[in-house]
Amino acid sequence: MNLKTPLSSLTGIGLGLNFKLKRLNLITIEDLVYYFPFRYEDFSNNTSALEAKIGESVTLQGEIWSIQNIYTRSRKIITKAIFNDGTSPIELTWFNSSWLTKQIKTGDRLQISGKISKYKNKLSIIAPRWERLDSEKQLPTSEVGTQIHTGRLVPVYPETEGLSSKWLRTKISQTLPHILNQIEDSLPDDIRKAMLPLTEAIQQVHFPKNWQEAEKARERLGFDELFFISLATQKARLNWQQKPLVKPLKINSTKLNQFINKLPFKLTAAQEKVLQDVIADLKKNQPMNRLIQGEVGSGKTVVAAIIAYLTYLNGLKTLFMAPTEILAFQHFETLKKFLEPFGITMGIYTGSKKDLVTSDKSQESRKKPPHLTLAASGHPDTIIGTHALLSPKLNLEDTGLIIVDEQQRFGVGQRTVLRSKARVPHFLTMTATPIPRTIALTIYGDLDMSVIDELPRGRRMVKTYVVPEKKRADSYKFIAKKVKEGGQAYIITPLIEPSETLATVKAVKVEFENLKKVFPDLKLGLLHGRMKGAEKAQAIKSFRLGQTDILVSTSVVEVGMDNPNATIIVIEGAERFGLAQLHQLRGRVGRGYKESFCLLYTSNSSIDEGRRLKYLETTFDGLRLAELDLKIRGSGQIFGTAQSGRFELKIASFSNLSLLEKTKDAAFKLLSSDPGLDKYPVIKAKLQDIASEVMPD
Secondary structure, three states: OOOOOEHHHOOOOOHHHHHHHHHOOOOEHHHHHOOOOOEEEEOOOEOOOOOOOOOOEEEEEEEEEEEEEEEOOOOOEEEEEEEEOOOOEEEEEEEOOOOHHHHOOOOOEEEEEEEEEEEOOEEEEEOOEEEEEOOOOOOEEOOOOOOOOOOOEEEEOOOEOOEOHHHHHHHHHHHHHHHHHHOOOOOOHHHHOOOOOHHHHHHHHHOOOOHHHHHHHHHHHHHHHHHHHHHHHHHHHHHHHOOOOOOOOOOOHHHHHHHHHOOOOOOOHHHHHHHHHHHHHHOOOOOOEEEEEEOOOOOHHHHHHHHHHHHHHOOOEEEEEOOOHHHHHHHHHHHHHHHHHHOOOEEEEOOOOOOOEEOOOOHHHHHOOHHHHHHOOOOOOEEEEOHHHHOHHHOOOOEEEEEEEOHHHOOHHHHHHHHOOOOOOEEEEEEOOOOOHHHHHHHOOOOEEEEEOOOOOOOOOOEEEEEOHHHHHHHHHHHHHHHHOOOEEEEEOOEOOOOOOOOOOOEHHHHHHHHHHHOOOOOEEEEOOOOOHHHHHHHHHHHHOOOOOEEEEOHHHHOOOOOOOEEEEEEOOHHHOOHHHHHHHHOOOOOOOOOOEEEEEOOOOOHHHHHHHHHHHHOOOHHHHHHHHHHHHOHHHOOOOOOOOOOOOOOOOOOOHHHHHHHHHHHHHHHHHOOOOOOOHHHHHHHHHHHHHHOOO
16 A cells, blocks of 8 residues: 555445545545544543533443334434443434444443433433444444544544545544555755654644644644645746746837826726836836736726737737636627727637637638638737637737736636747736735735725725525515616526535525516526526626516626626525625626615524624625635635635645745745755655646746
8 A cells, every 4th residue: 555546446445435535536545644634523521421511522431222213204214322321321313324223232332422412301412423342441442443433532524425524534544554654754854843743743633632733733734735835836936037038018108198098987096006017017028927906896907908008019919818708708898998999909719609709890801710810910919718718729929918817717727828829928817806915925926916906986885785584575675676776686596406415505596486486577587607608698698788687697697797787686695605705796786876785695594604794794895805704714715616726725724824924934945045946856846746736837
């Protein structure tokens, strides 16, 4: 057995179990060993039933007096057992676990862990953990002869249907003794000398003896994770700085001012500041590599248009890649208004547009296939598209600028292919995802960063309310009233299809049919990610033209939907979204000058969840909301489930500022002393693996 051994080759793992493991991205022994628990249950309180307090988590040793399956009137199976530790009988109850009567028999001696409660004046434990006791030594034994499910800090892992934490605990405990000595600690000696050895950290993160061990193990493993991220981004910055020099762009101030003065609005101070940052980059002989972050509607696209114009003035072309067709077509229409009056030809190329559509009206140009159109001088100057821009047909040699919108939605391979379409292009990325500075400096450490932190004048704040279930009917009346007054509404659901495991979560297809009954006098449209391109385009067009009153959709509208007439957005299952993502969804309304509303529906009655959502009623700063989510729910909520991000943290947290600083400093010192990492071949090899997954060439 070694770290690269496939799990499918282990005894007891057949096709079905292997399929479930793959759902958790567990392919090899190394994947399993580095599959860390996300929490622990404290069952270290070994006591007696007589001394245990109600509501306390305890571990007891005793004998099973009886066990049986009981069928309820609804034909559900409840397994009940009477357990006695020598001080008092306790009723044990399991649900949907009829197989337990084959594993546990009357007279068996067990160690059990769970929370003590009282039911009908009897002591009880619901769904207790259990392990068999060795009859002579009175020690709990499992298949591996160790105490792993009870009587200690018990690790709990992310699960999938048919694959429990108990199975994972058992398999990990069986595996660790055989492979720990094969794990190589790649950190330099001067960094790791003050830290817990890696092998000890891995052993202790899975099976800590106490909370102190768990904390130290997680800090060591978190350091490794953040260290390699910092190293990867800082190394990428060094690599970019070593790119071949480019000819600085000439900035014609007169023409630039003419372009800006013809805009239908005045640039905000924040837009002007970001524009100067970009222009300063373009004047250098070093290729630009900059990220612009800004709220939904803050005017990032206008800045992009100005930069595309400056690129055009230098005889170069621009490629603009968006993550969805919805957003690509929106950018196409927006940029056409800005650029066409200055003689700039436009093109769009997406999955549903198999041929390049250009804004050149000549019949001769329209008849040419994409590769011929692009080879022709000046056709087109700016091309907007989705991942279809990666097509070899669009091998445009004179590309001087590449713009990527919402870049975290693209894989590194896609970004790399796009970069390859030019010799050494200036690279500009944009995102409306509010990312706290601590995260941005780490995961985007290879990029220069500018922030548009000001909204255009005239934008109205969207009035936001958390709507309790008892007021749902009243809110429906409010929606109908506003729509009949001339507005339009979005109703967003978390799922496309109903889910057995998420029975209370709204699904768009079911909700669409239900809402047709709620709003019989209004026209409803349906939109979700599994619809064909033409169907999605028609749904969007109908909504924009006002032919649809209410668009029932998933969060696919999070980016790219711009309908100034939409004044209401309803978000079902709001508790399932991060605050930053809810803020972006809220940005779909309030884009015109009408009073707009965001209604948050939740089926979660938790006080903490209600308090979290209430922040949206009073806070309209996306970065502030992202910071709050970082504190409340962790870094995983910043990007939302639909956005992959550049790095997926297994154990570290971007909210651990002190650890972030330590890892950044350590990475900086290492690269300062050895930029090529030639003295550290193991680190170099590992960094190349990371770079191939997450960093651009």
